[in-house]
Amino acid sequence: MKNLVIGEHIVKSFGEGDEKHNVLDGVSVDINEGEFIAIMGPSGSGKSTLMFALSGMDSIDSGRITFDGSDISSVGEAELSDLRRSKMGFVFQQSTMLKNLNILDNIILPSIRDNRKNVAKISEKARVLMKRVGIAELEMRDITQVSGGQLQRAGICRALLNSPKIIFGDEPTGALNSKSAQEIMDIFSEINAGGTAIMLVTHDAKVAARTERIMFMLDGKIVSELKLPKFDGTDIDSRVEKVTEKMWEIGI
Numbered sequence: 050m051k052n053l054v055i056g057e058h059i060v061k062s063f064g065e066g067d068e069k070h071n072v073l074d075g076v077s078v079d080i081n082e083g084e085f086i087a088i089m090g091p092s093g094s095g096k097s098t099l100m101f102a103l104s105g106m107d108s109i110d111s112g113r114i115t116f117d118g119s120d121i122s123s124v125g126e127a128e129l130s131d132l133r134r135s136k137m138g139f140v141f142q143q144s145t146m147l148k149n150l151n152i153l154d155n156i157i158l159p160s161i162r163d164n165r166k167n168v169a170k171i172s173e174k175a176r177v178l179m180k181r182v183g184i185a186e187l188e189m190r191d192i193t194q195v196s197g198g199q200l201q202r203a204g205i206c207r208a209l210l211n212s213p214k215i216i217f218g219d220e221p222t223g224a225l226n227s228k229s230a231q232e233i234m235d236i237f238s239e240i241n242a243g244g245t246a247i248m249l250v251t252h253d254a255k256v257a258a259r260t261e262r263i264m265f266m267l268d269g270k271i272v273s274e275l276k277l278p279k280f281d282g283t284d285i286d287s288r289v290e291k292v293t294e295k296m297w298e299i300g301i
């Protein structure tokens with residue numbers, strides 16, 4: 050299995066003087082191509098900071114991050130944004146969409162910013178994705194006229210538009226009820242089955258149980274890992290039990 054992301058001895062601190070502390074305290078982590086990973090841990094343990102570091106959204110103090118063969122800890126911002134645009138997709142807990150644009154325009158906006166000639170082609174691809182996640186009929190709606198789950202589906206379409214190698218999701222189901230959350234997880238499972246790697250930050254054992262590797266963070270360190278077989282739609286209860294047992298063991 051080929052490594053897609055390699056993080057080596059990542060240190061990231063916030064604050065100055067006596068207030069300074071390592072939010073990432075020498076973290077090493079690999080993500081394979083096509084892998085489905087969750088990061089769990091208490092609030093403030095460094096989960097989002099790790100995701101921002103691995104995706105090059107945030108700088109690190111020391112260590113090295115290699116993404117698809119490029120050392121992103123040392124490349125310039127232009128190259129980094131190119132890499133993010135072409136190889137990574139992002140989904141967040143809260144929508145980052147614009148109120149005065151309809152769903153379709155919101156989905157295609159980041160892609161057409163640098164590629165105005167291809168609006169028709171990009172819109173067509175967006176429509177295929179919207180159909181795939183069940184929001185085909187919503188393209189003309191304003192983002193205030195759809196549910197949280199539908200908005201999150203739109204966010205997934207936007208993240209998928211450039212056929213990324215990985216999707217980073219920071220609590221992508223955190224604002225949803227459990228039914229919508231499971232529907233979003235069905236979509237992530239399907240995307241992952243197509244070969245796209247996914248890394249989710251989550252507090253929800255039911256979400257983590259759908260992935261194949263769960264990393265547990267405490268105080269800026271990965272303290273444990275749980276491996277599960279790829280989810281095939283069965284046995285969810287025993288998977289959730291394994292995750293919660295591990296959480297108990299670690300004290301999360």
Ligand SMILES: Nc1ncnc2c1ncn2[C@@H]1O[C@H](COP(=O)(O)OP(=O)(O)OP(=O)(O)O)[C@@H](O)[C@H]1O
Pocket residue numbers: 063064072090091092093094095096097098099
């Ligand atoms: N920009 C920042 N400036 C200062 N401190 C920060 C900044 N970003 C994060 N932190 C601090 O770093 C620590 C880790 O934050 P992070 O968001 O990575 O935690 P988390 O595990 O994702 O938490 P949560 O589950 O609550 O989202 C926290 O103590 C947080 O206050």
